[in-house]
Amino acid sequence: MKRFIRLLALMSAVVVALAACQKAAGPQIQVEDAWGRPSPKVATAGAFYMTLRNTGNEDDALIGASSDACGTVELHESFKTAEGAMGMRPVEGGKIVIPAGQTVELKMGGLHIMCIDKKVDFTPGTKVKLVLHFEKSGDMPIEVEIRQPK
Amino acid sequence: MAYKKPVLVLVGALLLVAVGWWGWNRFRPYAFHGTVLQSTEPAPDFTLMSADGPVSLRDFRGKVVMLYFGYTFCPDVCPTTLFEVQRAMELLGDDADQVQFIMVSVDPARDTPERLKEYVQYFDPRFIGVTGSEDEIAEVATQYGIYYQKHEGTVATGYLVDHTASITVVDKKGYVKLIFPYGTPAEDMAADLKYLISH
């Protein structure tokens, strides 16, 4: 009897482990704390920030985004130039890779999703609808909260 | 009676430590958070255009002036800095009236005085935005050691401008005193500004 219970326990453990594997196959993208700062109308461009978490076992990449609130959406990064100045450019290769099991931060002074030619007022409390396009995970609609930085 | 001597020595030593501690705190030089510059010459004067008329550095003698070079299309680095300055102004409370923040456009072709005004005043109604001709801006930037360079962007962004993102602080006597590098927290700026206001 004891031996049977032990076997049963082992078997269920294997089943659970297999199920976990099944679930984690491929990339698993989670988007956390998507936000953008309030800005005046004359600021024609705005930036969105968020945390991209890949809990899966395969790399994925953010390859673009779109929103009715922006004329164009581009993936950008701010960086320090050789002269010690700050510059901004579209991300290299046109994508932001999120390696399996890792987290990528889009944050002030670094990677950001740039909303060019804003169509709506970015006043505090506004929720901007944004669709993220991932290389493998496909489209993911999210909401970006307009608020002051924390 | 024999026990009294060590006690006295102990009390004396403690007193010495206390006085030393007090003196150190009272007279030690203030340690700035920003990078201190020893200017032998007053900060170069300039006159540039704001939406409310010409603005010269000398207009603010007796105040602490913060000079920042940026542009309104800049959606990340510039608003991050202006927000931090706005927080520093809040932390200063009434003392903030002794500080003048001026943003000089490095994109005179696209930034009109009116655009600049609306942009900077979104952060703090006391902020001033100025611009000028390409030549005027280039001259002021050179005088203040500010690097800026246009480079090609995308169809949507148009050209972008790389630019030095630090803040130059001119003291009440009109001398360049400090540089706040990009990313200096509001608390550090406020502490340095407070010291410059009261000295």
Ligand SMILES: [Cu+2]
């Ligand atoms: Cu950008």
